[in-house]
């Protein structure tokens with residue numbers, strides 16, 4: 001029998017330990033070497049031409065939108081990317097053990113179109129990167145792409161109804177349409193630990209893994225150069241959960257500095273059986289799987305094709321709700337059913353720690369005391385096991401974080417841990433202004449995007465911004481906000497954008513822009529809903545702005561109040577009707 005009151009008290013105590021007045025401002029900007037270690041930079045002449053669509057970002061957003069545009073017959077598409085190839089997060093994040101946490105069959109987009117069978121249920125980083133390149137080749141997106149190119153500014157040219165795109169390579173070309181797919185999690189951040197700059201040994205961020213120092217490679221070769229090293233890793237989020245097992249195998253001594261334990265559920269990865277895959281991969285299979293995964297996230301599916309831990313909580317909540325009597329089917333009754341499912345789930349996750357970790361004190365400290373979705377859930381059959389190795393030490397800071405860093409190592413309380421190397425698994429900028437993360441601003445019809453979004457992000461469907469004609473934003477906020485499968489959000493945006501662009505081109509419209517009225521109505525729908533208020537009782541973290549009130553900037557984090565399934569259905573109908581309600585198509589200036 002679960003003692004709910006005792007658990008609520010424990011959750012509140014653990015949360016209180018972690019709340020700090022500086023909230024998201026505690027972090028520091030990462031200022032490491034930006035040289036791309038993977039692809040040599042090739043000199044080229046600046047571009048001065050015109051394209052129909054310029055897509056900024058060569059990650060999954062750019063690839064799926066580019067693919068959908070090409071399928072719609074819009075050939076003249078240019079992707080602009082800071083890295084030396086496509087892949088985005090998967091280009092830069094080549095830390096050992098990198099793997100997608102969502103099943104490959106729904107995470108990897110366009111599998112049916114490219115005819116590819118993922119080799120594992122949860123593909124590893126190199127395979128995901130290769131799939132990004134496969135999409136690029138399949139759809140001819142390499143032909144016009146600009147790599148190692150940072151956009152510096154975008155300016156709307158009203159006289160010509162087109163955008164002027166300027167870059168750090170001296171390009172100044174025009175585009176009728178511009179898409180922004182610069183990614184939500186790509187600017188590394190460092191923990192705000194006093195003395196961080198004084199460390200005398202080697203250090204790097206997980207998204208810029210230094211294989212020259214560690215030995216090994218992203219494909220899994222052992223990191224032989226760590227055999228005589230004392231290594232520290234700071235942070236125990238989804239990235240650390242994946243790379244700690246590999247570090248534990250390689251380092252002489254590994255110290256894992258923990259502020260808040262992650263919830264670590266079962267991974268249960270398996271190689272794909274080609275016969276099984278052939279049996280499921282019938283026409284339309286991936287869309288069916290995507291819809292089924294989303295339905296399971298919403299707790300409304302009769303069957304579960306993916307069958308993984310992401311949907312376990314929703315499944316349990318649905319089972320609890322089914323047991324309610326007619327009289328109990330109230331808002332409070334349903335919310336209690338969710339709460340009961342969550343307590344049950346988290347008790348199991350904590351029991352798993354006891355079952356796996358041999359030292360009882362280490363096990364006690366590895367237990368997460370919060371609701372499962374307060375923080376990014378993690379899945380691994382190797383992370384907890386690592387702490388059974390004699391060379392791997394958990395340094396738990398009891399919610400306070402590393403006290404300080406010295407020239408020799410890290411200090412927690414009064415104890416100093418001298419190390420040769422510090423690896424920062426401290427995540428990425430989340431709540432900083434959009435333009436801080438994109439690295440450029442847009443000057444629209446009357447103002448800049450930074451100014452327009454100063455008081456929070458405003459869009460229709462997360463895609464269209466009033467005052468910024470012919471701009472499409474590709475990201476999950478203001479839409480489904482399906483965090484369990486980001487590529488599904490991107491695919492829906494890509495499909496929607498391709499249809500709008502095709503409609504404009506087919507009818508000879510030079511401009512398309514959301515009306516102020518439609519944008520306001522969408523924002524009222526999103527911000528007026530209590531389901532979008534967030535979880536103020538959650539432990540601090542990137543999901544809740546480190547427990548601080550975001551004020552009007554809350555709008556950066558909201559999604560459709562009725563959830564992903566409803567939004568995906570809605571947006572499909574919206575675009576399929578061909579009316580594109582809320583958008584204004586204009587003749588504009590003739591090119």
Ligand code: NDP
Pocket residue numbers: 018099100101102185191192193234235236237238239240242257258259260376397400401402425426427428540541542
């Ligand atoms: P996170 O932001 O999730 O984790 C940062 C870690 O650093 C936390 O454990 C945090 O502790 C810790 N930390 C911060 N400051 C200090 C300090 N002063 N002292 C000690 N520890 C500190 O970053 P990740 O890179 O792990 O993950 C970021 C995102 O990347 C995930 O949310 C996920 O969306 C994505 N990701 C996706 C994967 C996939 O499979 N698709 C795989 C890996 C990552 P605290 O929790 O207390 O704040």
